[in-house]
Amino acid sequence: MRSPTRISSPQPPYPHGRSPGVHYRNPYEELADLADPYDPDDPLGLGLGLTSDDDDDADAGGRGDGQAAAATGSGSGGGERWSPPNHRRSSRRRRGRFRAVPRTAKALIGLVVLALLLVLGDRCAVMYAERKAEQELQKRLNLATAPNVTIHGFPFVTQLLGKDLQQVDIAVPDVAADRVSIAEVRAQAQDIRIVGDLPSSFRGATVGRMKGDVLLSFEDLSRELGASQVRFRALGPSSVRADGKLPVAGQQVSLxxxxxIRRQGDRGISTSVTDMRLDIPGIATYRPGPEPRAGLYLHKKAAQQISEDSEKAKALLAIPSVAKKLGVSPVEAGKALNDERKLDEITDSPRFVPALLAVNLVQAANDHPQLARKLGIDPTVAAALARLKVPELTDKLELSFQLPEKAKGIRLANIGVSPEGIRADLTGAGLHYGKNR
Known part of the structure; x- marks a missing residue:
């Protein structure tokens, strides 16, 4: 039986199996053809250089390519050869259909950029005008520190051309006012009419109305008036408490x-000092001023200690004027100096300590230094306290001030005390700065 004969396919006589007349392309070249070509008239690929003629050419090119491909594909083998799809026509049609949108966007972008440039220029003009105003105010008002000027309203250029500003805020720190300095002045000026041209020929301005406030800081008052280590703090809506140390005859006494606080006219603040006392710690208090409250008086604790100390009690009873103020007759005082039982009877009386607290020791300390020393009082300090006068002491606590003369037309109102210091409102209308013509 004959074995079947294997019929093998004839090998093409051409290398790599390629037939003559058929062109094979590199697949990477086919991928490159899928990308849009670079157009120098439209580098961003927005389709701005494409017209309807281009679309027609693209359609014709697409059809021509297809027909050429069909013609090329009909060869030996009898089938249509595959060709890569042409995406160029559809993409160009889409870009051509919406070619008006980018132009509108460009117009909008241009308007936005122009508006930003105008706003930037307007703000630069505002900053320049503010800086010039700060320099001019510092120069004309003789201020130690340049103020902070803020011009409101937009646009500023139209206000400048019209010579009429809507609102200007001014903050001035450290304004000298008599013995004290105003920590901060804040003012809000409205309806400002400019005289002259900014910034070259500015001559003055007229302020329609103004409001603001001033602050006398407790911190500044303590630094400027507290050379004796006195500190100020709020005590009530219109009162200030002063506490500190005061050197007297080489010793520190508590003040x-x-x-x-009250208003003095329309432009000033005045103070009235009350309840002033100087304490020798743990021993006595000196109250300056006229009788009957003025004088040197023992503390209650010190008076109780004297009632329990026989030597100090005898020292008091040995002075007839003091014994008389204690309500002890000279006869009883003499007996107490030699009889401890009589001394205890006097000092244990419930009337002794209250009577001792009411005794003014100024004269006794001056006339009898030994008595002052027995009671723990330095006679030199007692004498120096007696020489202190009320005006001299109140001057150390003087919180009064007046608005500067150059701030004409401004009035003070609603004066009060806050935790930060003494505050007062500022008001004014029809204010003139510089030349108003």
Whole structure:
């Protein structure tokens, strides 16, 4: 039986199996053809250089390519040869259909950029005008520190051309006002009419109305008036408490006082000092001023200790004027000096300590230095306290001030005390700065 004969396919006589007349392309070249070509008239690929003629050419080119491909594909083998799809026609049609959108966007972008440039220029003009105003105010008002000027309203250029500003805020720190300095002045000026041209020929301005406030800081008052280590703090809506140390005859005594704030006219603040006292710690208090409250008086604790100390009690009873103020007759005082039982009877009486607290020791300390020393009081300090006068002491606590003369037309109102210091409102209308013509 004959074995079947294997019929093998004839090998093409051409290398790599390619037939003559058939062109094979590199697949990477086919991928490159899928990308849009670079157009120098339209580098961003927005389709701005494409017209309807281009679309027609693209359609014709697409059809021609297809027909050429069909013609090329009909060869030996009898089938249509595959050709890569042409995406160029559809993409160009889409870009051509919406070619008006980018132009509108460009117009909008141009308007936005122009508006930003105008706003930037307007703000630069505002900053320049503010800086010039700060320099001019510092120069004309003789200020130690340049103020902070803020011009409101937009646009500024139209206000400048019209010579009429809507609102200007001014903040001035450290304004000298008599013995004290105003920590901060804040003002809001409205309806400002400019005289002259900014910034070259500015001559003055007229302010329609103005409001603001001033602050006398407790911190500044303590630094400027507290050379004796006195510190100020709020005590009530119109009162200030002063506490600190005061050197007297080489010793430190404690100072305590109250200052009541009130308005003085329309442009000033005045104070009245009350309840002032100087304490020798743990021993006595000196109250300056006229009788009957003025004088040197023992603390209650010190008076109780004297009632329990026989030597100090005898020292008091040995002075007839003091014994008389204690309500002890000279006969009883003489007996107490030699009889401990009589001394205890006097000092244990419930009337002794209250009577001792009411005794003014100024004269006794001056006339009898030994008595002052027995009671723990330095006679030199007692004498120096007696020489202190009320005006001299109140001057150390003087919180009064007046608005500067150059701030004409401005009035003070609603004066009060806050935790930060003494505050007052500022008001004014029809204010003139510089030349108003």
């Amino acid at each position: 305590h006082a109250q200052a009541h």
